[in-house]
Amino acid sequence: MTAAAGPDRASGAAARRDRRGRGGLWLKRFLPRTLFGRSLLIIVTPVILAQAVATWIFYDRHWDTVTNRLAFAVAGDIATVIAQLEHDPSEEGRNWALATTARTTDLIVTLEPGKILPDERPVLRGLLQRTLGKAMDERVARPFAINAEVAHEWYEIRVQMADGVLSVMSPERRLFTPTSYIFILWMVGSAIVLFAVAILFMRNQIRPIKRLAAAADSLGKGRDVTNFKMEGATEVRQAASAFLLMRERIQRQITQRTEMLAGVSHDLRTPLTRMKLALDMLGAMAEGCEAEIEELMTDVAEMEAMIEGYLAFARGEGTEAVQPTDLSRLLNEAAAGARRQGTEVSLSLDGPITLPLRPNAMRRCIDNLLVNAGRHAGSAWVRAAQRGGTVEIVIDDDGPGIPAAMREDVFKPFFRIDRSRNLDTGGSGLGLTIARDVARGHGGDITLDDSPYGGLRALVRLPL
Template sequence: MKIETLIKRTLPRSLLGRSLLILVVPMVLLQVISAFIFYEAHWDKVSKYLARGLAGDVGAMVDLVRDNPTPQGRARAFEISRNRFNMDSNLRIDEILSNSKEIVQGSIPDPFLLLALKERVGLPYHIIAPEGEKHLTIEVQLSDGILAVTALRKRLFSSTTYVFVLWMLGSSLLLFGVAIVFMRNQVRPIRRLAVAADAFGKRQDVERFKPEGAREVRQAAMAFLLMKGRIERQIEQRTHMLAGVSHDLRTPLTRMKLQLAMMGDDEDVKDLSEDIHEMEHMLEGYLAFARGEGGEATSETNLSELIESIVSGLKRKGVAVDYHCEGKIFLQVRPNAFRRCVTNLVENAARYGEHLSVRLGQRHEMIEVTVDDDGPGIPAEKYEEVFKPFFRLDKSRNIQTGGVGLGLSIVRDVVRTHGGDIQLSTSPQGGLRARLRFPV
């Protein structure tokens, strides 16, 4: 499990990163395999051939000097060395190699030269290859002295190494750059689809969204648009139906209210009037929950002033409210829907508690609205159930003791359409704490 967790943390999380990883890993493996094959096959063979060529030229000089030891013969051999082999040669008469090491100074670029000298020369030798110099000298012990041959170091080096490495890296970087551009273009429609889906979930306008990209992405975008159309038609049909129901129910209720008003102040008449008022209140709650605030446009809203106006309204009704705000806080919201959300929350707290505390602040790129009360609270196992439509802790269905059970449902619906969420917990005051959190 630890290895799987480490792999998940190491791997990129985005589609672009994972797609590039799928391209990069085979490319890197290909480069490693190519380099291994090159060095094992091509480079080794070339190095052997170059080393044998230089050792063969040195061996030829040894044979020329030994076959004709006269001054004229040696001069001719040195001339051949200079003109044919591109090497400078000289003979130090009666000198002896003083060191038993083969490499007495510096280093040689390839160890194949040592084997080649043993094969092609077969005599004691020294290699002098000073660091940073373009030449190296090979001293061979002859019977009458030391033959010193100076050659260019590049005779042991193949330029195809640099060409191969540069071509390999250059082509890889070029292909990687093309892959990045291509994958970004392929991922962009997916990001736009995600943004459109998120905006539609928040009831924002997504009319400008159009399917684009690869065939599969276009299919997903078309499916999203079809789903969007079906949901919008369903909401519109529900709204029209509820509007019709509202109109049909309001007419008989109004007639009943007029008839009751003409019947006097009898106790039974008062009871019936209260029932009619309760029916109107319930009907308004049902319609408000079903209708929502989907048609309202979003705007940059000063939450500090908006919540302060709500608190001021509660104070005028005699509710004890402690309001604290950390400066001016602005957020892109639907003002009426947001006002209704916070109003439902604080009025619900005022209904059960005697003292309220409202806090507005920003925490780690999240705007928080916290409402605390000192009421009886809600059992922890009921935190999720109270958000269900028409759910009430008070089973009496009395309007005076808890409304119709839609307040918290409307609150969470509004909060989530703004991309946020609501959390319930126990308040430090002993009652209920409701915390609204919205992303900045």
């Protein structure tokens, strides 16, 4: 029995956690998504609750004390008039009672002899009429009717008596006090002022955060971040200071890598040049080793091309500035270069597209993708279009493609697909790596997929 209760208790706890999780997700759908909205909600919600409590307490005390007292006072005056009329039913006594009431109260009282009220009691509408009705039931205890539409700011109270109907006209001020209107106007006015101050204050606090986010977004897209300064609250200034330090470290790292690779270029070109000269001289002197010497010369040329390609990319990344670039023109130039190398390229553009780019780096990215397509396929199809805030460049080919399990590995430096499987990527192993680095340096990315033409599809996404 105990062993069975354990799993039941665990399943019950899990069910309760699941219900709480669903409840939290349901609540989050209605919460503001922006920091401004959530901060304003944090400020406004306690104020609204406080005002709601204050309003409830005010109305409760107001109607319990002021309105009830006013209504019972009017009902008491009516009960007094009725008592006087019944005490002396003569015409002289009736006239004295009515004159005394008119002189000492604000009520206008008339007696309608022979009149009878309808048997059906009219419905009392509104809180004020119901309160007055309650007072009439307790103080007068006679059939009555209340009419609030007989005159502006006047209430008519008709009471059934033995010899007729007593009509009492009471001014509204004897039953109602305008403090409720004043209180409501004060509450609404103060809430509006508070909301306006909160909105202005929160906008000023959110503005530095938005500027920091825009600066980080620009830096992530490889664009220059100029005229950015620290401002706002202490925490925001700390975040801005950390961002500026991060930007300096990134720029210093890029500069150091560029300078290091420039030094590597100088150091490696000299021995490569000597090796080429030595191979040329050896080819002239040695006989029967032409094939081996040709292979060594091919390896040296490949090493030189690899170094030149990566150094050219590093130099461009470190020094080239972002500028508005006509992508249509850039793609036309890249397609023309691929055609000169023997690749059949079909280009389709959805109108002119201009966006901030490093033109030389982006041309190198497209060139590398087209070279990769041309190396393994005879034809390539290039299409560019704008999709909302993103530009998509699609490069399809009809080659053998790349297995899905290796599509991320080919972006690693110097990675080559197994030659024995007849899927050698060729080249230096840096083409796709450089292409993705360029795309990500612009805030975008490159992904690989199956092409409808049977080969590989390279999709380049760039933010506008």
